[in-house]
Amino acid sequence: MAKEITNREENYSLWYNNLVVKADLAENSAVRGCMVIKPYGYAIWEKIQGALDKMFKDTGHVNAYFPLFIPKSFLSKEAEHVEGFAKECAVVTHHRLMNSPDGKGVVVDPTAKLEEELIVRPTSETIIWNTYKNWIKSYRDLPVLCNQWANVVRWEMRTRLFLRTTEFLWQEGHTAHATRQEAMEETQRMVEVYASFARDWMALPVLIGSKTPSERFAGALDTLCIEAMMQDGKALQAGTSHFLGQNFARAFDVQFASKEGKLEYVWSTSWGVSTRLIGALIMAHSDNNGLVLPPKLAPLQVVLVPIYKGNDELSEIAEYLQPIRKALEAKGITVKMDDRDNVRSGFKFAEWEMKGVPVRIAAGPRDRAQGTVEVARRDTLEKQSVPVAGIDEYVIQLLIEIQANIYQKAHVFREKNTFTVDSYEEFKTRIEDGGFFLCHWDGTPETEEKIKEETKATIRCIPTDASPEAGKCMVTGKPSAQRVIFARAY
Amino acid sequence: MAKEITNREENYSLWYNNLVVKADLAENSAVRGCMVIKPYGYAIWEKIQGALDKMFKDTGHVNAYFPLFIPKSFLSKEAEHVEGFAKECAVVTHHRLMNSPDGKGVVVDPTAKLEEELIVRPTSETIIWNTYKNWIKSYRDLPVLCNQWANVVRWEMRTRLFLRTTEFLWQEGHTAHATRQEAMEETQRMVEVYASFARDWMALPVLIGSKTPSERFAGALDTLCIEAMMQDGKALQAGTSHFLGQNFARAFDVQFASKEGKLEYVWSTSWGVSTRLIGALIMAHSDNNGLVLPPKLAPLQVVLVPIYKGNDELSEIAEYLQPIRKALEAKGITVKMDDRDNVRSGFKFAEWEMKGVPVRIAAGPRDRAQGTVEVARRDTLEKQSVPVAGIDEYVIQLLIEIQANIYQKAHVFREKNTFTVDSYEEFKTRIEDGGFFLCHWDGTPETEEKIKEETKATIRCIPTDASPEAGKCMVTGKPSAQRVIFARAY
Numbered sequence: 001m002a003k004e005i006t007n008r009e010e011n012y013s014l015w016y017n018n019l020v021v022k023a024d025l026a027e028n029s030a031v032r033g034c035m036v037i038k039p040y041g042y043a044i045w046e047k048i049q050g051a052l053d054k055m056f057k058d059t060g061h062v063n064a065y066f067p068l069f070i071p072k073s074f075l076s077k078e079a080e081h082v083e084g085f086a087k088e089c090a091v092v093t094h095h096r097l098m099n100s101p102d103g104k105g106v107v108v109d110p111t112a113k114l115e116e117e118l119i120v121r122p123t124s125e126t127i128i129w130n131t132y133k134n135w136i137k138s139y140r141d142l143p144v145l146c147n148q149w150a151n152v153v154r155w156e157m158r159t160r161l162f163l164r165t166t167e168f169l170w171q172e173g174h175t176a177h178a179t180r181q182e183a184m185e186e187t188q189r190m191v192e193v194y195a196s197f198a199r200d201w202m203a204l205p206v207l208i209g210s211k212t213p214s215e216r217f218a219g220a221l222d223t224l225c226i227e228a229m230m231q232d233g234k235a236l237q238a239g240t241s242h243f244l245g246q247n248f249a250r251a252f253d254v255q256f257a258s259k260e261g262k263l264e265y266v267w268s269t270s271w272g273v274s275t276r277l278i279g280a281l282i283m284a285h286s287d288n289n290g291l292v293l294p295p296k297l298a299p300l301q302v303v304l305v306p307i308y309k310g311n312d313e314l315s316e317i318a319e320y321l322q323p324i325r326k327a328l329e330a331k332g333i334t335v336k337m338d339d340r341d342n343v344r345s346g347f348k349f350a351e352w353e354m355k356g357v358p359v360r361i362a363a364g365p366r367d368r369a370q371g372t373v374e375v376a377r378r379d380t381l382e383k384q385s386v387p388v389a390g391i392d393e394y395v396i397q398l399l400i401e402i403q404a405n406i407y408q409k410a411h412v413f414r415e416k417n418t419f420t421v422d423s424y425e426e427f428k429t430r431i432e433d434g435g436f437f438l439c440h441w442d443g444t445p446e447t448e449e450k451i452k453e454e455t456k457a458t459i460r461c462i463p464t465d466a467s468p469e470a471g472k473c474m475v476t477g478k479p480s481a482q483r484v485i486f487a488r489a490y
Numbered sequence: 491m492a493k494e495i496t497n498r499e500e501n502y503s504l505w506y507n508n509l510v511v512k513a514d515l516a517e518n519s520a521v522r523g524c525m526v527i528k529p530y531g532y533a534i535w536e537k538i539q540g541a542l543d544k545m546f547k548d549t550g551h552v553n554a555y556f557p558l559f560i561p562k563s564f565l566s567k568e569a570e571h572v573e574g575f576a577k578e579c580a581v582v583t584h585h586r587l588m589n590s591p592d593g594k595g596v597v598v599d600p601t602a603k604l605e606e607e608l609i610v611r612p613t614s615e616t617i618i619w620n621t622y623k624n625w626i627k628s629y630r631d632l633p634v635l636c637n638q639w640a641n642v643v644r645w646e647m648r649t650r651l652f653l654r655t656t657e658f659l660w661q662e663g664h665t666a667h668a669t670r671q672e673a674m675e676e677t678q679r680m681v682e683v684y685a686s687f688a689r690d691w692m693a694l695p696v697l698i699g700s701k702t703p704s705e706r707f708a709g710a711l712d713t714l715c716i717e718a719m720m721q722d723g724k725a726l727q728a729g730t731s732h733f734l735g736q737n738f739a740r741a742f743d744v745q746f747a748s749k750e751g752k753l754e755y756v757w758s759t760s761w762g763v764s765t766r767l768i769g770a771l772i773m774a775h776s777d778n779n780g781l782v783l784p785p786k787l788a789p790l791q792v793v794l795v796p797i798y799k800g801n802d803e804l805s806e807i808a809e810y811l812q813p814i815r816k817a818l819e820a821k822g823i824t825v826k827m828d829d830r831d832n833v834r835s836g837f838k839f840a841e842w843e844m845k846g847v848p849v850r851i852a853a854g855p856r857d858r859a860q861g862t863v864e865v866a867r868r869d870t871l872e873k874q875s876v877p878v879a880g881i882d883e884y885v886i887q888l889l890i891e892i893q894a895n896i897y898q899k900a901h902v903f904r905e906k907n908t909f910t911v912d913s914y915e916e917f918k919t920r921i922e923d924g925g926f927f928l929c930h931w932d933g934t935p936e937t938e939e940k941i942k943e944e945t946k947a948t949i950r951c952i953p954t955d956a957s958p959e960a961g962k963c964m965v966t967g968k969p970s971a972q973r974v975i976f977a978r979a980y
Contacts, residue, residue: 029621030564031608034557036621039636042554064532067524068610068641068657069580072587074520076595086587086596090559092610093583093598095645097562097576105566106576108583108607117598118521120558120582120610131519131526140832146529151558151641155585167558342630 005354007288012232016283020161023291023355025278033159033166037275040355041162043299044278045169049149051201051296052171052273055193061145061173066127068151069118074126077251081125084218088155090120090166120153125219125244125270128174129252136176136266138257143186144176162279163236163490170274176266178256180245183267184222187243190271191224194239202277203294203407204228204284205414206238207436207485209461214445217270221245227460227485229414230283233434235460235487238280241271279490284410285379291356292379294406295399302328302395303357304337305348307364314339320368320388324361327392333399353378358402359395379405420483424474427486431455436487440480442473451475451486460485495844497778502722506773510651513781513845515768523649523656527765530845531652533789534768535659539639541691541786542661542763545683551635551663556617558641559608564616567741571615574708578645580610580656610643615709615734615760618664619742626666626756628747633676634666652769653726653980660764666756668748670735673757674712677733680761681714684729692767693784693897694718694774695904696728697926697975699951704935707760711735717950717975719904720773723924725950725977728770731761769980775869775896781846782869784896785889792818792885793847794827795838797854804829810858814851817882823889843868848892849885869895910973914964917976921945926977930970932963941965941976950975 005018020026025041028034037045053063069092075082096112121127128146135141149171159165173190177183191208198204206226216223220242228238246265249255255263285292295301304325306317318339328335336357338348345362352360360376367373373391376383379402386394417435421427427437441447441459452458461484468482495508510516515531518524527535543553559582565572586602611617618636625631643657663680667673681698688694696716706713710732718728736755739745745753775782785791794815796807808829818825826847828838835852842850850866857863863881866873869892876884907925911917917927931937931949942948951974958972 027621027624029557030561030617031557031559034559036557037555039552039554043552045555046553062529062533063536064529065527065535065659067519067521067526068643069521069524071520072598073595075587082587082596086589089585089587090582090608091584091587091598092580094581095579097565097572097579097581097609099576105563106572108562108581118580119587127520131517134517153558169555 005288005290008231015288016279017161019282019286019290025282025291026161028161031166033156035161035165035167037169040299041278044281044293044297045275047297047299048201048277049171052193052197053149055197056147056171056173059189059193061147061175063148064146065148065150066124066131068121070121070124070127072117072119074130075119077126078219078247080247081219081251085122085154089122090153090155092118092120121150122152122154123270123272124148124150124152124172125174125248126252129248129254129268132174132176132266133252133254136254136256139178139259142176142178142256142266143182145173146175147171147173160279162275162282165275168274168276170272172270172272175269176249176254177268178258178264178266180267183245183269184243187222187224187241187269187271190269191226191239191241194226194241194271194273198226198228198238199407201294201296202281202284203296203403203410204238204280205407205411207461207463209463209485211240211461212445212448212459212484214448215459217242219244219247221247224464225461227487228280228284229410229417229436229487230280230490231413232283233417233487235436235485235489236276236280236283237460237489238277239271239273242269244268244270283490285406286356289350289381290354292406293356293358295358295403298356298358299334300336300355300357301333301399302335302359302361303352304335305345305352305360305362306337306339307345307362307367311341313365314341317363317365317368321361321363321373324373324388324391328395331392331396333395349376353381359398361391361395377402379409422471422474427457427474428455431457431486431488434488436460436485438483439474439486440471441484442476442478442480444476447473447475455488457486457488460487460489495778495780498721505778506769507651509772509776509780515772516651518651521656523646525651525655525657527659530789531768534771534783534787535765537787537789538691538767539661542683542687543639545687546637546661546663549679549683551637551665553638554636555638555640556614556621558611560611560614560617562607562609564620565609567616568709568737570737571709571741575612575644579612580643580645582608582610611640612642612644613760613762614638614640614642614662615664615738616742619738619744619758622664622666622756623742623744626744626746629668629749632666632668632746632756633672635663635676636665637661637663650769652765652772655765658764658766660762662760662762665759666739666744667758668746668754668756670757673735673759674733677712677714677731677759677761680759681716681729681731684716684731684761684763688716688718688728689897691784691786692771692774693786693893693900694728694770695897695901697951697953699953699975701730701951702935702938702949702974704938705949707732709734709737711737715951717977718770718774719900719907719926719977720770720980721903722773723907723977725926725975725979726766726770726773727950727979728767729761729763732759734758734760773980774900776846779840779871780844782896783846783848785848785893788846788848789824790826790845790847791823791889792825792849792851793842794825795835795842795850795852796827796829797835797852797857801831803855804831807853807855807858811851811853811863814863814878814881818885821882821886823885839866843871849888851881851885867892869899912961912964917947917964918945921947921976921978924978926950926975928973929964929976930961931974932966932968932970934966937963937965945978947976947978950977950979
């Protein structure tokens with residue numbers, strides 16, 4: 001495999017696009033803005049799903065499935081919600097095709113027009129709250145803690161594989177509670193679940209905070225989020241958890257009889273992460289040789305490559321490596337033996353580096369004679385000769401170390417690129433180089449908008465901070481209760 | 491819980507509908523023909539997915555994801571395919587809504603009309619083969635063995651929860667092969683995977699066979715299927731596996747360079763099962779008390795119900811049952827302790843019977859004094875007093891026995907209701923009472939159609955039969971190579 005991707009330092013954006021394609025993760029489809037998630041990319045999504053699904057169930061949630069289509073009138077029921085989504089909707093207007101009168105292909109059958117148009121769900125609050133109306137009558141029916149794994153469609157103008165696509169896969173949790181307090185706790189609980197997942201599985205350090213009112217989800221009273229730093233210093237929002245107050249309960253008239261027998265509107269939350277996480281994973285850790293995957297999300301954790309000349313040597317070496325494969329598999333490690341005979345081992349090395357396999361084990365006749373193998377780790381590209389005896393324990397430890405090292409590296413990078421700045425002039429200069437900027441802001445949407453227009457930086461979040469430091473807005477000099485995080489973002 | 495479902499013997503169809511709703515499996519949504527799969531129903535689907543997904547991977551398949559939308563022109567590329575699906579398509583024509591000029595709600599923005607309409611996938615052969623075109627260049631790229639878990643939409647006129655819905659969840663395998671032989675073997679392999687799954691997990695005996703040409707998938711050269719008998723004697727097609735020949739490869743011009751360096755069209759298969767399987771599960775095994783679930787697919791396998799008066803007794807009995815719960819969970823059994831204090835135990839018994847939990851364990855003060863529990867099995871409704879010592883092993887054996895018994899019962903029922911008939915007059919009378927009929931047919935679509943019109947019975951399949959018996963068509967008297975299965979079907 002020739003070196004086929006652009007250098008990260010040359011053109012970060014092109015590096016990312018090249019990498020997604022060359023590592024066989026995804027590709028653009030014939031449908032504008034929709035991607036094909038290829039088997040290797042989908043295997044990462046399956047790992048993400050598996051880990052998150054367990055975390056959701058461990059926190060008391062169950063899965064369900066709601067319709068793909070939303071009647072147009074439902075969207076309008078919550079004023080801010082429709083404002084937020086109406087402009088990027090795929091609209092189904094007909095339910096039948098017919099043979100074209102000119103005999104060429106098919107056309108929409110005009111007699112099969114729907115009475116009410118259907119929207120392909122951009123998110124499911126409206127259809128779900130219309131359903132919850134029938135499920136919730138009494139405080140005994142609460143809480144309702146449902147999650148859905150689904151596809152959604154948002155007609156984005158500019159799309160990029162994984163980061164922003166017309167159709168994407170995600171999970172959306174939708175919960176219903178008897179009290180404001182409970183719903184707020186749930187909102188917090190789930191953003192923390194996302195943060196733990198990012199840290200423990202994706203090896204990705206994230207900041208937790210609230211969005212400003214202008215960056216909130218359409219229909220939310222508060223949006224909590226996790227924000228991660230990519231290697232170009234830009235921010236990526238990796239997950240959101242919304243406190244929706246009683247907005248959707250009011251819009252769909254969902255009331256319950258409280259313990260005291262009073263009718264009250266239900267409190268709600270929603271929260272989601274999507275295939276965008278795969279984009280985050282790539283952008284946070286990978287290098288000019290390709291993907292770097294944290295072992296816990298790598299579809300393949302170890303690849304075995306026999307080094308040989310001729311078929312006799314191949315079978316000798318393969319026989320030498322076979323027990324290693326078995327020993328690793330017995331420990332639950334995912335292993336592949338790459339014994340292809342139509343490509344050279346240099347090609348194989350490059351290919352598995354491109355695909356981000358955390359550990360490569362190679363052996364040739366000399367290793368076999370010595371009872372050793374060559375172990376290469378993907379994160380640092382270091383190689384070491386290791387005795388075969390005890391190789392399974394060695395690899396287990398190495399995978400743990402790699403997982404920790406990838407996190408540590410990302411953490412150090414973020415710390416190095418997080419700046420406390422008080423002067424707007426300084427901010428305007430330094431934002432060009434990327435990074436997170438801790439600055440004072442006067443809390444008004446006008447100042448937020450001005451900064452965005454002048455610098456392309458947005459407030460990523462108002463960090464959840466136990467001991468906030470008061471100060472003065474870097475633009476207007478008006479009082480600020482705490483520093484917020486500014487960055488340019490994906 | 492009052493007895494709330496219609497008797498199966500009175501009105502089978504209403505019994506089914508009642509059951510789906512009362513057992514909390516699914517309900518109709520606000521969108522015509524689309525269902526909401528409720529958490530309990532979705533939990534069954536997750537079990538089905540888990541088991542099938544493993545079987546697919548064990549036979550060398552990988553998962554991927556392809557776009558929800560199909561450009562209209564793609565559908566037309568395979569002539570039979572478009573004929574089969576054009577009349578039941580959800581068509582996306584616009585990508586934006588706007589505020590209604592009258593200020594009330596939103597309307598479709600006429601300026602946001604798509605150049606080419608998009609079809610919400612009714613099945614994905616076309617979009618996938620358009621993608622495979624770029625993946626397959628050489629024999630070394632073959633086989634391609636992809637599966638996709640997805641939602642699909644078919645605008646059915648008459649819908650029924652799980653059995654036939656506008657949107658449904660399914661998996662669709664799409665494979666590409668270098669030779670006709672290999673593709674035919676794959677078609678056979680996957681229908682056998684489905685048959686094993688039905689037998690081993692769903693406790694459902696099925697017949698394997700080929701569809702007649704008029705019942706084939708639109709675009710297939712051969713459709714293999716599994717057919718199951720429901721308790722009203724009607725047939726339900728539970729899964730299909732299609733040999734597509736080179737039809738889609740030709741339609742999308744997918745050729746590969748063979749080992750010999752010649753350009754050849756690729757051979758293909760597709761195969762799928764859907765949430766319809768949940769309908770089959772319900773219809774095949776359940777009774778007038780509710781669901782009967784095979785233990786291997788039951789979201790809850792054991793429910794513990796303390797029998798008590800007053801809070802003191804409750805805590806005593808709960809304490810008595812707690813170790814049983816732990817012992818069962820330690821063996822990997824899914825257990826729920828139902829210690830609700832707002833409903834009586836009779837209500838609980840009825841509720842868990844309705845939900846088809848295979849084993850119920852109840853205990854009151856007298857059981858506690860004796861060191862026993864009352865174990866009730868859902869399939870036979872038998873109860874037995876069992877010593878607490880060794881209860882975990884007892885329950886494990888009982889679950890195995892229940893799984894086997896449910897299968898056995900369904901098998902006996904099918905055998906009892908499968909008839910060999912040679913006279914068309916006799917056939918016309920007896921088909922009214924349901925059942926599978928093994929009859930001779932002359933192999934013509936005309937005779938098949940005549941029988942369908944006169945009796946509403948269709949040929950469910952031409953069974954895969956090692957030693958076919960030749961005979962004469964029951965309608966025309968013309969020669970027949972083997973008996974085929976006739977039945978009325980869902």
